Every structure is written in structure tokens, then in C-alpha cells.
Amino acid sequence: MRRAVCPGSFDPITNGHLDIIARASKLYDVVYVAVMINKSKQGLFTVDERMDLIREVTSEYENVVVESHHGLLVDFCKQRDIPAIVKGLRAVSDFDYELQMAQMNNGLSGVETLFVPTNPTYSFLSSSLVKEVAAWGGDVSHLLPPAVHEALVRRLAEK
Numbered sequence: 001m002r003r004a005v006c007p008g009s010f011d012p013i014t015n016g017h018l019d020i021i022a023r024a025s026k027l028y029d030v031v032y033v034a035v036m037i038n039k040s041k042q043g044l045f046t047v048d049e050r051m052d053l054i055r056e057v058t059s060e061y062e063n064v065v066v067e068s069h070h071g072l073l074v075d076f077c078k079q080r081d082i083p084a085i086v087k088g089l090r091a092v093s094d095f096d097y098e099l100q101m102a103q104m105n106n107g108l109s110g111v112e113t114l115f116v117p118t119n120p121t122y123s124f125l126s127s128s129l130v131k132e133v134a135a136w137g138g139d140v141s142h143l144l145p146p147a148v149h150e151a152l153v154r155r156l157a158e159k
Contacts, residue, residue: 002027004084004114007034007073010050011043012148014130016122018057020088023116025061032082033058037070044131044155057145074109085113090123 006021010033024031035050045053047068058064069076073085085105087098095115102113118125125143134140134152141149 001029003030003082004028004086005032005034005082006086011127016125019119024086031064033066035068056147074105077111088118089115090118
């Protein structure tokens with residue numbers, strides 16, 4: 001079984017994230033989507049809400065498993081015998097940080113990182129940017145799966 005993980009905070013999952021997950025699902029037998037928990041950050045959505053949204057928008061991919069993890073990503077990989085991390089790269093600025101992380105992860109555990117160039121349509125896209133634009137009333141519906149857009153609009157209306 002070829003296994004890989006696509007990690008992130010996914011607060012919320014965007015079409016850019018979904019593109020990377022979909023592409024990874026064609027290359028691996030099982031793709032874990034690891035919602036990484038950072039207790040020092042307050043997300044717009046709870047971890048459980050993020051996981052539910054990810055499960056909903058990835059339901060067409062039978063080989064995608066959604067889980068959460070608090071701690072080092074390499075520990076998540078070791079616990080599940082996952083040899084590869086799949087990361088999307090939007091720009092050269094992403095590469096500097098991601099290369100350091102890839103080298104650290106490999107040095108700690110031997111886990112390899114595969115970089116996938118982001119679809120140019122999503123090269124500027126981040127969850128933070130989507131939340132900021134939406135909070136100011138901007139239309140981000142084309143940047144998110146419909147269910148995620150609906151959840152984002154509802155959550156922002158509550159605030």
C-alpha cells in the first residue's frame with residue numbers, strides 16, 4: 001500500500017487544498033489528510049468542523065482518510081507507516097520554508113516530502129486570505145467548495 005499525507009490547518013479547506021489532495025489521491029493508494037492542531041492558534045472553525053468539511057468535500061475520493069493530529073507530523077507518519085508527505089507549492093517563497101521543513105522531517109524520521117506545483121488558478125490562494133476577504137464582504141465563492149463557502153458565510157454571520 002502506497003501511503004502519503006497532506007497536512008495542514010485547513011481553516012477552511014480551499015479549492016487549492018482540494019486540488020493537491022485530488023492529485024495525490026491519483027498517485028497513492030491511501031491519502032491521509034492530517035488536520036494539524038496548534039493550540040496556540042484560535043481557528044475560525046473547530047478541528048472537528050474542519051474534519052467534517054474535508055470529509056464532505058473529499059467524499060468522491062474513496063482513498064482519502066481525514067484525521068487530526070497534535071504534535072510532530074513525523075510522529076503521525078510513523079504511527080501510520082506513511083513514507084511520504086505531499087505539499088503544494090504556490091510560489092518560490094513557499095519553497096524556502098517548505099524545504100527546511102522537508103529536510104528536518106527527513107532528518108528526524110526518513111519521511112520524504114514531495115512538492116506539487118499548485119495549479120496556477122490557485123497560486124495566490126490561502127485560507128487566511130479567503131477569511132479576510134470574506135470578512136470584508138468580498139465574494140470568495142469561486143475559491144471554496146460550495147459546502148465550505150456556505151459554512152464560512154454562516155460562521156462569519158455569527159460573529
